[in-house]
Amino acid sequence: MRTQVAIIGAGPAGLTLGRLLEKAGIDAVIVERKSADYVLSRIRAGVLEQASVELLSSIGVDTRMNAEGIIHEGVELSFDGDMLRIDFEGLIGRHVMVYGQTEVTRDLMDARIQTGGKTVYEAEDVEILDFDTATPRVRYRKDGETYEIACDFIAGCDGFHGVSRQSVPEAALKIYERVYPFGWLGVLVEQPPVAEELIYAHHHRGFALCSMRSHTRSRYYVQVDAAEKVEDWSDDTFWDELRARLNPEVAEALKTGPSIEKSIAPLRSFVAEPVRFNSLFLAGDAAHIVPPTGAKGLNMAIHDVGLLASALTEYYAEKSEAGLDAYSEKLLANTWRTERFSWWMTQLLHTFPETGPFGRKIQRADFDYLKASIHARRTLAENYTGFRPEAG
Ligand code: APR
Ligand code: PHB
Secondary structure, three states: OEOOEEEEOOOHHHHHHHHHHHHOOOOEEEEOOOOHHHHHOOOOOOEEOHHHHHHHHHOOOOHHHHHHOEEEOEEEEEEOOEEEEEEHHHHHOOOEEEOOHHHHHHHHHHHHHHHOOOEEOOOEEEEEEOOOOOOOEEEEEEOOEEEEEEOOEEEEOOOOOOHHHHOOOHHHOEEEEEEEEEEEEEEEEOOOOOOOOOEEEEOOOOOEEEEEOOOOOEEEEEEEEOOOOHHHOOHHHHHHHHHHHOOHHHHHHOOOOOEEEEEEEEEEEEEEEOOEEOOEEEOHHHOEEOOHHHOOHHHHHHHHHHHHHHHHHHHHHHOOOHHHHHHHHHHHHHHHHHHHHHHHHHHHHOOOHHHHHHHHHHHHHHHHHHHHOHHHHHHHHHHHOOOOOOOO
C-alpha cells in the first residue's frame, strides 16, 4: 500500500490530522492499534479553546458540538471555601466550549467514515521504519497477515505510550519530565452539575474539581495520593471527601448518585525535544503531557496537528519545506507556554505536603493576588482560553 502521510493513532490528534489532510487533498492512512469502540470508551476532559472550536468548525465536524456543547464565559476558583470567578468574557472577550473529548473523537470518526478515509483499527505490532530517510514505511500485522505502507511522511499521533517516540534513538531525544506525587480520582455521575461553570477548588485536604459533560451528566475529581487504588474508594467515601473540599453552599447543593465510571489518573508534565526526525513528526500526547489542571491536552493536540497539516499542505502545494523545517520550534514554543500554565494551575490548586506551611502561604498569596488584581485574572483568563502570541 502507498500513501502520502501515514498517521499512527486514531485519537483526537490522528483523526483531526486525517481530516485536515483530506480537506487539503492529501492522502493519508491512519493505523490504530485498538478498536474504534475502545478508542471511544476513553473518558477524557472536554474543555475546548476558541481556537480549537474554530479549527474543528473549519473541517466541518462542529454540527453536534454547536448543538450539544456548552459555552462557558468563566470559571470559579475556590480556596478553602473562598470563591473567585474568573470572567473570561469580561476580562479578555473570550470563552471556552465544554464538549467531551469522546464526542469530538466520535464526530471525527463519523466524518472519516463518510469520506471513506482509510483507517486500520486493531493493527498489531506497528513498526515505523526508515523514517530517517525520504522513503519511510509503516509495517503492521492484522488478522495474521503482515502489511506495509510506503509513504512520504509519518505522523506520530500515538500518544504517550505509542511506538513513534519510542522508535527514535534515545540519544536523539531530550526528555523533560515532572511526575507529581498525586493523581486525580474521577467520578462520572448521571446528575445535573452542581454549578453552571467549572469549580477548581484548593483545600487543605486536597484539590477538587466540579466539571460536567452535559446539563444532566457531571464529572467530579478529588486529588489522591499517587499510591491510592480506585477499589479503596466507595461512592459514599468519594462524595464525602468531595463535599469536605468544597465551599459549604456548593457542597450543600451537590447532587450525588451511583458512579457510572470511576478511575484514578496519574499527573505528569512531560516534553520530548525535538519533535521532528526527518520524515517522522510527533504531535499531541506523543510529544508532550500536561497535568489536566489547565484542560490543555486536547487543545495542544489540535494545535499541533493544525501546525503539521499547514506544513504538509505547503510542502505538497508549493514544494516548500519551510513549514516542515519550522515545525519543531513552533510546536515546542506553544508546548512550553502551555506546560508552564498547566504547571502553575497545578501548583496553585493542589496540596504539596513537602512544601509545608510556607508553601501553603505562598498558594494563598497567589489566590489573594488573583482576587486583588485584574491583571492577574486577565493572565489566567488569557492562558485558560488559549494564549495566541501577538502577531509580529
Ligand atoms: N500503534 C497504533 N496506534 C497506537 C499505538 C501503536 N503502537 N500506540 C498507541 N496508539 C493509539 C492509541 O490507542 C490511541 O488511540 O494512538 C492513539 C493516541 O491517542 P491519545 O492517547 O488520545 O493522544 P492524542 O491523540 O495525542 O490526544 C491527546 O487525548 O489522551 C488524551 O489527555 C489526552 O486530551 C489529550 C488527548
Ligand atoms: C473534565 O471535565 O474532565 C475536566 C475539566 C477541566 C479540567 C480537567 C478535566 O481542567
